[in-house]
Amino acid sequence: MESAAMQLDGSVMEGGGQILRVSAALSCITGTAIKITKIRAGRNTPGLRPQHLSGLQLVSDLCSGSLQGASIGSTDISLTPGKIRSANHTADTQTAGSVCLLLQVALPCALYADASSQLCLKGGTNAEMAPQIDYTIKVFKPIMEKFGVHFDCDLKMRGYYPKGGGEVIVTVNPVKELQPVVMTERGNITKIYGRAFVAGVLPFKLAKDMSSAAVRTIRKEIKDLYINIQSLQEKEKACGNGNGIIIIAESSTGCLYAGSSLGKKGVYADKIGIEAAEMLLRNIRHNGCVDEFLQDQLIIFMALAKGTSRIRTGPVTLHTQTAIHMAEQLTQAKFTITKCTDELSSNETYIIECQGSGASNPNL
Numbered sequence: 001m002e003s004a005a006m007q008l009d010g011s012v013m014e015g016g017g018q019i020l021r022v023s024a025a026l027s028c029i030t031g032t033a034i035k036i037t038k039i040r041a042g043r044n045t046p047g048l049r050p051q052h053l054s055g056l057q058l059v060s061d062l063c064s065g066s067l068q069g070a071s072i073g074s075t076d077i078s079l080t081p082g083k084i085r086s087a088n089h090t091a092d093t094q095t096a097g098s099v100c101l102l103l104q105v106a107l108p109c110a111l112y113a114d115a116s117s118q119l120c121l122k123g124g125t126n127a128e129m130a131p132q133i134d135y136t137i138k139v140f141k142p143i144m145e146k147f148g149v150h151f152d153c154d155l156k157m158r159g160y161y162p163k164g165g166g167e168v169i170v171t172v173n174p175v176k177e178l179q180p181v182v183m184t185e186r187g188n189i190t191k192i193y194g195r196a197f198v199a200g201v202l203p204f205k206l207a208k209d210m211s212s213a214a215v216r217t218i219r220k221e222i223k224d225l226y227i228n229i230q231s232l233q234e235k236e237k238a239c240g241n242g243n244g245i246i247i248i249a250e251s252s253t254g255c256l257y258a259g260s261s262l263g264k265k266g267v268y269a270d271k272i273g274i275e276a277a278e279m280l281l282r283n284i285r286h287n288g289c290v291d292e293f294l295q296d297q298l299i300i301f302m303a304l305a306k307g308t309s310r311i312r313t314g315p316v317t318l319h320t321q322t323a324i325h326m327a328e329q330l331t332q333a334k335f336t337i338t339k340c341t342d343e344l345s346s347n348e349t350y351i352i353e354c355q356g357s358g359a360s361n362p363n364l
Contacts, residue, residue, distance in 0.1 A: 022138075022326040023330060133158070138248055146179070159236070164240075165241065185253050188251060197231055206269040209268075218280070296323045311351070311352045
């Protein structure tokens with residue numbers, strides 16, 4: 001006798017693709033059938049976009065599930081998960097849809113397989129409204145290791161808007177259970193580095209301009225650190241034209257932060273560099289241990305971990321609140337958010353605490 005699917009409203013809170021990613025992954029791991037309605041109801045183009053569709057199909061493949069309503073523009077889908085099996089899986093957005101967002105939905109599922117999985121993800125590697133692949137490798141991956149998550153990212157080809165054409169091969173090792181993570185001590189910023197790139201027909205000068213504008217901006221606030229932002233011309237491993245920058249800061253306790261920006265038609269390179277630098281500075285100022293982009297990506301792992309996780313952070317984003325809302329509906333995890341009142345905190349510093357659900361891998 002199949003139990004009735006859990007009904008989820010896809011338009012609540014942030015109301016975007018993140019609801020799909022968190023709920024589909026948790027459905028797959030917990031074995032709970034879900035029905036999501038009003039998907040992206042408030043967006044200019046409501047319903048599933050190619051990237052959401054390929055993400056859902058990937059999860060359904062990973063758990064030998066049955067997926068209904070999965071087509072472009074659909075606002076209602078149902079997922080009935082089966083058993084998670086390790087295999088080689090391919091997901092192709094056939095657009096510049098983000099490979100990093102495909103990884104966001106697939107990674108948690110692959111952790112609960114019976115052996116290591118290989119995910120071949122195709123689309124945009126450096127796309128708007130999503131982490132750049134450099135962020136996933138340099139910031140997300142090292143922090144994931146604290147939870148006991150180990151994956152490898154082999155970047156075969158970079159792909160940019162509007163064509164995509166990027167490709168990443170991700171190998172994920174399964175876990176028995178996830179460890180809780182405590183990140184509450186920031187320490188001092190010890191290193192700042194990054195990469196400014198141009199690809200395709202764009203002139204190398206753009207990379208240098210982005211880099212030097214970023215360095216100038218950071219210098220105004222952080223005077224005593226050497227800032228190493230490399231300027232690069234992407235040659236062989238890039239599909240299409242693009243430019244952008246990512247800057248990463250590291251703290252003495254192993255916290256990582258990033259600021260990034262992508263070039264747009266008619267926007268001066270200096271402005272792209274400054275935007276990335278200001279984003280980084282904003283994320284360092286609040287004295288938290290994660291930046292605003294890692295914050296929501298950690299929620300699902302905190303919810304699955306066995307034990308209590310505590311993360312010190314800046315202002316809690318709507319994406320994070322949405323991820324918590326979905327995680328609490330689909331697991332036994334309990335989250336609390338409290339304002340920090342120690343001498344180091346700005347008035348926008350918080351602790352996100354989670355009693356994890358302790359999801360164990362039945363396949364290992």
